[in-house]
Amino acid sequence: MIDLTKISLCDLVKGIKKKDFTSEEVTKSFIDNEKKSKKLNSFITTNFDEAIIKSQTFDKKKNYSGLLAGVPLAVKDLFCTKNIKTTAGSKILNNFFPTYESTVTANLWSEGAFLLGKLNCDEFAMGSSNETSFFGNVINPYGDKLVPGGSSGGSAAALASNLTPATIGTDTGGSIRQPASFTGTVGLKPTYGRCSRWGIVAFASSLDQAGPMTQNVEDCALLLQAISSYDPKDSTSVNVKVDNYSENLTDNIKGLKIGIPKEYRVENMPDEIDILWKKGVEYLKDAGAIIKDITLPHTMYALPAYYIVAPAEASSNLARYDGVKYGHRAKGKNLIEMYENTRSEGFGDEVKRRILIGTYVLSSGYYDAYYIKAQKVRQLIKKDFDESFNEIDAVLTPSTPSSAFKVGDKKDDPISMYLNDVFTVPVNLAGLPAISVPAGLDKKNLPLGLQLIGKPFQEQTILNLSLAIQKRAGFKKSIKEWWK
Amino acid sequence: MSIDKDIVKHISKLARISLDDKKTDGLVKDLSSIILFIEKLNKLNTDNVVPLTSIINASLKSRADEVKNEKIRDQILKNSPEKNEEFFVVPKVIE
Amino acid sequence: MVEIMDQKKFNYYIQGEKNKWEVIIGLEVHAQVLSKSKLFSSSSTKFGADPNTQVSLVDSAFPGMLPVINQYCVEQSIKTGLGLKAKINLHSVFDRKNYFYADLPQGYQISQYKNPIVGEGKIILDMPYGSKTVGIERLHLEQDAGKSIHDLDPENTYVDLNRSGVALMEIVSKPDLRSPDEVSAYVKKLRSIMRYLNTCDGNMQEGSLRADVNVSVRKVGSKEFGTRCEIKNVNSIKFMQMAIQYEAKRQIDLLEDNKTIDQETRLFDTKKNETRSMRSKEDAHDYRYFPDPDLLPLKIEKKLVDTIKKNLPELPDEKKERFIKEHNLSLYEATILVSEKEISHYYEEVVKNCDKKLAANWITGDLFAVLNKKNLSISKSPISATNLSSMIKMISTGKISGKIAKEVFEKMQSNNVDPHEIVEKEGLLQQSDPKALEKIVQEVISKNLDKVSEYKSGKIKLFGFFVGQVMKVSGGKANPQLVNNILKEKLK
Ligand SMILES: [Mg+2]
Numbered sequence A: 001m002i003d004l005t006k007i008s009l010c011d012l013v014k015g016i017k018k019k020d021f022t023s024e025e026v027t028k029s030f031i032d033n034e035k036k037s038k039k040l041n042s043f044i045t046t047n048f049d050e051a052i053i054k055s056q057t058f059d060k061k062k063n064y065s066g067l068l069a070g071v072p073l074a075v076k077d078l079f080c081t082k083n084i085k086t087t088a089g090s091k092i093l094n095n096f097f098p099t100y101e102s103t104v105t106a107n108l109w110s111e112g113a114f115l116l117g118k119l120n121c122d123e124f125a126m127g128s129s130n131e132t133s134f135f136g137n138v139i140n141p142y143g144d145k146l147v148p149g150g151s152s153g154g155s156a157a158a159l160a161s162n163l164t165p166a167t168i169g170t171d172t173g174g175s176i177r178q179p180a181s182f183t184g185t186v187g188l189k190p191t192y193g194r195c196s197r198w199g200i201v202a203f204a205s206s207l208d209q210a211g212p213m214t215q216n217v218e219d220c221a222l223l224l225q226a227i228s229s230y231d232p233k234d235s236t237s238v239n240v241k242v243d244n245y246s247e248n249l250t251d252n253i254k255g256l257k258i259g260i261p262k263e264y265r266v267e268n269m270p271d272e273i274d275i276l277w278k279k280g281v282e283y284l285k286d287a288g289a290i291i292k293d294i295t296l297p298h299t300m301y302a303l304p305a306y307y308i309v310a311p312a313e314a315s316s317n318l319a320r321y322d323g324v325k326y327g328h329r330a331k332g333k334n335l336i337e338m339y340e341n342t343r344s345e346g347f348g349d350e351v352k353r354r355i356l357i358g359t360y361v362l363s364s365g366y367y368d369a370y371y372i373k374a375q376k377v378r379q380l381i382k383k384d385f386d387e388s389f390n391e392i393d394a395v396l397t398p399s400t401p402s403s404a405f406k407v408g409d410k411k412d413d414p415i416s417m418y419l420n421d422v423f424t425v426p427v428n429l430a431g432l433p434a435i436s437v438p439a440g441l442d443k444k445n446l447p448l449g450l451q452l453i454g455k456p457f458q459e460q461t462i463l464n465l466s467l468a469i470q471k472r473a474g475f476k477k478s479i480k481e482w483w484k
Numbered sequence B: 001m002s003i004d005k006d007i008v009k010h011i012s013k014l015a016r017i018s019l020d021d022k023k024t025d026g027l028v029k030d031l032s033s034i035i036l037f038i039e040k041l042n043k044l045n046t047d048n049v050v051p052l053t054s055i056i057n058a059s060l061k062s063r064a065d066e067v068k069n070e071k072i073r074d075q076i077l078k079n080s081p082e083k084n085e086e087f088f089v090v091p092k093v094i095e
Numbered sequence C: 001m002v003e004i005m006d007q008k009k010f011n012y013y014i015q016g017e018k019n020k021w022e023v024i025i026g027l028e029v030h031a032q033v034l035s036k037s038k039l040f041s042s043s044s045t046k047f048g049a050d051p052n053t054q055v056s057l058v059d060s061a062f063p064g065m066l067p068v069i070n071q072y073c074v075e076q077s078i079k080t081g082l083g084l085k086a087k088i089n090l091h092s093v094f095d096r097k098n099y100f101y102a103d104l105p106q107g108y109q110i111s112q113y114k115n116p117i118v119g120e121g122k123i124i125l126d127m128p129y130g131s132k133t134v135g136i137e138r139l140h141l142e143q144d145a146g147k148s149i150h151d152l153d154p155e156n157t158y159v160d161l162n163r164s165g166v167a168l169m170e171i172v173s174k175p176d177l178r179s180p181d182e183v184s185a186y187v188k189k190l191r192s193i194m195r196y197l198n199t200c201d202g203n204m205q206e207g208s209l210r211a212d213v214n215v216s217v218r219k220v221g222s223k224e225f226g227t228r229c230e231i232k233n234v235n236s237i238k239f240m241q242m243a244i245q246y247e248a249k250r251q252i253d254l255l256e257d258n259k260t261i262d263q264e265t266r267l268f269d270t271k272k273n274e275t276r277s278m279r280s281k282e283d284a285h286d287y288r289y290f291p292d293p294d295l296l297p298l299k300i301e302k303k304l305v306d307t308i309k310k311n312l313p314e315l316p317d318e319k320k321e322r323f324i325k326e327h328n329l330s331l332y333e334a335t336i337l338v339s340e341k342e343i344s345h346y347y348e349e350v351v352k353n354c355d356k357k358l359a360a361n362w363i364t365g366d367l368f369a370v371l372n373k374k375n376l377s378i379s380k381s382p383i384s385a386t387n388l389s390s391m392i393k394m395i396s397t398g399k400i401s402g403k404i405a406k407e408v409f410e411k412m413q414s415n416n417v418d419p420h421e422i423v424e425k426e427g428l429l430q431q432s433d434p435k436a437l438e439k440i441v442q443e444v445i446s447k448n449l450d451k452v453s454e455y456k457s458g459k460i461k462l463f464g465f466f467v468g469q470v471m472k473v474s475g476g477k478a479n480p481q482l483v484n485n486i487l488k489e490k491l492k
C-alpha cells in the first residue's frame, strides 16, 4: 500500500475526491507518523481524536467540495484556534484557549480541511532557529543536531518529515522562507494585506503575514488560494480579488524580466550559495526569462531598520500579556509587582531582549534617532523596489546566507542569529510577496532555497517562476528517517 | 548611545519586566551589541526622507456604527487567572 | 490670601503675602462621543450595564484582535470640530500611547498624538464683563479605559471593561482661561455646543464629560507662564473650580516661599478639597507614542466635511445673533434663551404662534422662576411650549389681560392644559364688549357722583380711581384699553 503521508497536497485532495482513499485513512496515516516522530518535537498540541471524528464525518458527506476537501492540516501555534490551546510558543500563553478562530484557519476549514494539531515555533515568532520556544527546540529532519530554521520551524520540520501534508506559518522577517529553505520545502510570504491577520498572535503588526508552506509549488498555489481573502475585521487587509493561483499556474515564463540585485552578494557568503544563485539564473534563462542586473542600494540597511521596527511594535503588541485577562500570572504584592513578575517568568530571554530594545527605541529622547530613522530607511527600501519594478517583473536572490546550522551554534550571539534573515527581511519591510523554492543541496547535502520577490499582489508571477525552477532544479528530498 | 545598567533598569521598569542582577548584566551586553548593530543606520543620510507610516497606500476603512452586543462575559472571563462572576480580579492597585 | 473679583470688569487675582498673582488655566476636556458602538469595536456604549457585559474580544485585547474604526465617531468629531470653528485635518494618524494599568487591557491606548483629526478653533464665552474668545488647540479621537473598582474587596481591585474602547473626543484649550468663573463658562459653552450638535450628551454624572485641568500662576504683569500642574480627571464644574482655587493657592505659597513647582500630575480629592501628587503613576511616565501599525492613516474626503458642514444645525452664537436681530430681543434675553439647546428649542416652539418679545419675557421671567423653584430642567417643564404659546397669544389678542394671564399661568403649572380651557372654565375671558363695559362705567359713575365733580374741577388724578373701580366690578376681566377710552369719553 502506498504511504499516504508522502503524497502531495494536490494529489491527496484529488485522491480523496476520487475515493482512492478516505479522509480517515489519510488522517490516521499522519497521526501514526507523528506518534513515531516525537523526537523532532514539532507539535505543541495534537488534535488527533477530533481530527479522526472530523475525517469520519467528512467521509460520510455526499459531495466533497472545497479546495482542501478532507485534508488534515497542522498549523503554526500562532494561529488562534477555537477551543484548542494556542501558545505562540510561550509560557505566558500556556493554558490559553481562544474562544475564536483566526480568519486564515477559518478559511482552511471552510475549504474542507480540519485541524490536526498546533506546531512548535519560536516564542512569539521571535527567532530564526526555533530555539526560543518554551516547548523546546525543534529538530530538522535533515539531521539530528540541526535547527529547522525559524520561527515557523515546527511547521517546516513537520512538513519535511511528512507529519502534515502542508502547513501554514507566519513571516515577519523570513519566518516562512528561511525554515522552508532549511528543510527543502516551499514557503511563500504573501503581499502584506493579502491574508488577514485577524486571530493571529501579533509579533510586529506592520510586517506579519501568514503564508503557505508546502512540499512543492503546485501545493503552494492551492494553499495560498485557500487562505487568501479580504477581511473587514483587519484594517490592513486589502480588498484585491484573489486569483485562481492553482488554475493559472504555469511554467511558461517567457519574456518575464528578472532582476539580480548586486547588493545580495554579501561578505562571507559560502560559494555554494553563489553557485546555486547562478544556477537559478540559468534555470530561468532556460525557461525564457530575461535577466537584468539591478541595484537595491539600501539593502544593507534593511536588517538594522528591521531590528528597530519589529521590536518597537512587539514591545507594544506584547504589553497585553500582563496576567490579567488570560495566560500565566505570577504572584505579586500589588498590581505592579504582579505585572513585573508575570512578564519576567512568562517571557523567555529572546522575547525580553526584543521587548527591551523596542521599549528603548521608542522611549523619550530616542524615538527620532531610532524609530523615525528606521521608518525613513523603510521608505528608501520600498523606493528601491518600486523603482526596480518599473523595469523588471521579479527579483531572484538566495533565500538564506547559509544552510541549516547546528542547534546551539548561534543561540548566545543575537547578531549572528539575526544575520540569517539578511535576504528575507527587506521583503517584509517593503510589504512584497516572496517565495523560497528548494533548488539544490550544499556540500553537506543540506537543502538550499532560492527566493523570488514579486510586485505587490503578483503572487502568481513568483509562483510561476518557482515552478520553472522546480522543474529544472529537480530537487529531491533526501531525508533518512533517522528519528524513528 | 551605549547601554548601561541604569538604562536597562529604566526600560525594564517601563516594560514591566523584573530582572535580577545577573540577567541585567547579560542584557547590558546583548542590548549594547544590538544597539551598535542598528546604529549602522547613522551612516545613511535621511534628512529629506519622509518616514513611512504605512506600507499600504490606502485610506483607513471604517465600519458602520452598529452594536453587535455579544454578551460574552463568560468567554471574556474564561481564560483569566483570577476572576469572579462579574469581574477580572487583580492585586490591589496602590494610588 | 484673598481672591479679588469684580463682576463688571474682568480681574481675578489672588493677593498673596507678597505679590498679586494671576492664574493661568488650560483644559483638556474628555467628551464621550454620542454613538451606539465603541470607537474600534461593535460593543454597546450604553451606560449602566452589568459589569463586563459590553465587552468584546477586541475591547479586552485578546491575542490577534484588531481595531476597525467606527465611521460615525469620525463624523461626530468632524461635526464637533466644525462647531468649534476649527480646521479639519483631512489626514490624521492614530497612535499608541503605551502604559500599563489594570483597566487598560491592550497595554496601550489608541489615541492621536502628532496628527489629530481637528486643529485650531475657538469658543466665545459670554462673561458679565463682555464676550471672551478662548482658543482651541486641537481635538483628537481616542479610546476610553475601563474602570478599576478598589472598594469592593480589601485585598483586590476589580476590573470592569464596559467603558474600555468607548470613543472620546479630547478637546484641548489654549491656556486662555483666567478664573474659575471662566472655566465654568467654558465648560458650559463647550457642552452646550456639543449638545446642539448632538455629538456628546455632556452628562457629567455618567462621566460623559471630564476634564484634566492645567493650572499655573504668575505675578500680575508678568508675560511668562509659570510651571503648570495637571489635575487629572475632574468630573464636575464645581470640583474644577475648587481644584483651581486650591491649586493656585498651593502654588503661590510655594513661590512666595521661594520654592519651585514640580511639573506633575495631581489628583483632586473631593472629600478633603485638596489636590495631591500622583507620584505612583509618575515613575513609569514615558508613553512611547508611535503610529498604530494595526491602522492606516485616516484620510477624510473634503466632500464629507462639506456635507457635514452643510447639515450643521444652527449653533448658539448664530442663534443669539438672529434672536437679537429678527426677534428684537435684548442681548441678555437672547443669551439666556440660547444657553441650552432645550431652552432655545422650547422658545422656538413657543414663538411659532405668538409674539416673540412677550414670549422671551414670559420664559426668562415667570417660567424660569417656576423651573428654579421646582428644580426642573426645561425639558421637564410643567407647562408645555404649545400651551404657553396659546396663553401668550391670548394676551396679544386681548382675550385676557396681563394680570389674568398671571392667574392662568399659575393654574397651568398644576394642570398643563390648554389655557383656553382654563379661561373658559373659570370665566376669565377679558371683557371687550364696548356695550357691556359702557354699562359698568355708567354704574361706577352713578355711584360716585361726588368724585366725578371733583375730577371735573381739575383733580385728574382720580382717573385711576375710576379705572380701578371698573376693573373691580368686572372681576379684573375688563379690557383696560377699552375701559380707558370709555371713561375718558364719559368724564368729558
Ligand atoms: Mg491629559
Ligand SMILES: [Zn+2]
Residues within 6 Å of the ligand: C030, C142, C170
Ligand atoms: Zn486623553
